[in-house]
Amino acid sequence: MGQSISTSIKKIVKEAMTSVDSISVQDAKSLVGNDKYQFVDVRERSEQQKVGVIPGAILSSRGMIEFHIDPDSPLHKSDFSQDTTYIFYCASGARSALAAVAAKDMGLKPVINLAGGITEWIKNNGSITDT
Numbered sequence: 001m002g003q004s005i006s007t008s009i010k011k012i013v014k015e016a017m018t019s020v021d022s023i024s025v026q027d028a029k030s031l032v033g034n035d036k037y038q039f040v041d042v043r044e045r046s047e048q049q050k051v052g053v054i055p056g057a058i059l060s061s062r063g064m065i066e067f068h069i070d071p072d073s074p075l076h077k078s079d080f081s082q083d084t085t086y087i088f089y090c091a092s093g094a095r096s097a098l099a100a101v102a103a104k105d106m107g108l109k110p111v112i113n114l115a116g117g118i119t120e121w122i123k124n125n126g127s128i129t130d131t
Contacts, residue, residue, distance in 0.1 A: 009094075016097035020104060022115045025124045028087060032056065032127060038084045040065075042099040043091055043118070045131075051118060052128035054089065059131065062095045069106050080108060089114035089121070 031037040032055055039057035041048060042065055053059065058079045060068040067075040080086075086108060088096035093116050100111045114121070122128065 013094045013097055016101045017093070017113065020097060020100040020111055020113050022093075022097075022113045023087060024115050025120045025126060028114055028121075029124070029126050031087065036084055038079065038082060038086050039114075040086050040088045040096075040099070041090070041118075042088060042096050047091065048131045051122070052130055054118070054121065055127055055129045057089075062090070062099050065099045066102055066106065069103055069108055085110045085112060087112045087114055090117045092119055093117040 028039075032039070039054045041053050041057040041059050042062040043051075044061050045059070048059060058068075058077060060077065064075065067073045068077040069080045070076055071081060086100075086103065088100040088103070088111060090096040090099075093113060096117060097113045100113045103111045116123075118126075118128075
């Protein structure tokens with residue numbers, strides 16, 4: 001007897017995208033290097049190495065984000081202790097929406113999801129750096 005999955009990933013992502021604010025690539029491009037904003041790359045390391053990252057981004061895979069945010073975790077990253085707006089991104093915006101919801105639920109704020117992720121960023125000539 002197989003599993004009966006009651007909720008699809010499409011539904012979960014859609015709910016996540018409606019529960020966090022998003023920002024367009026056009027609006028976000030001007031925020032690179034602005035101390036009031038911190039980009040957070042939640043892609044896997046292999047993706048970051050293959051494609052590159054937004055300059056200055058915190059690198060924290062989706063699977064580790066909660067550990068990196070929690071100040072009581074031995075894996076905490078002090079970059080998550082800043083008084084800043086966090087802009088989460090992944091390849092397309094789905095994983096980053098899930099990560100942004102988790103961050104928001106943990107009390108990190110404000111958090112924003114980059115609409116279209118790094119795929120749209122690159123299509124719109126956003127700056128990229130190697131990891």
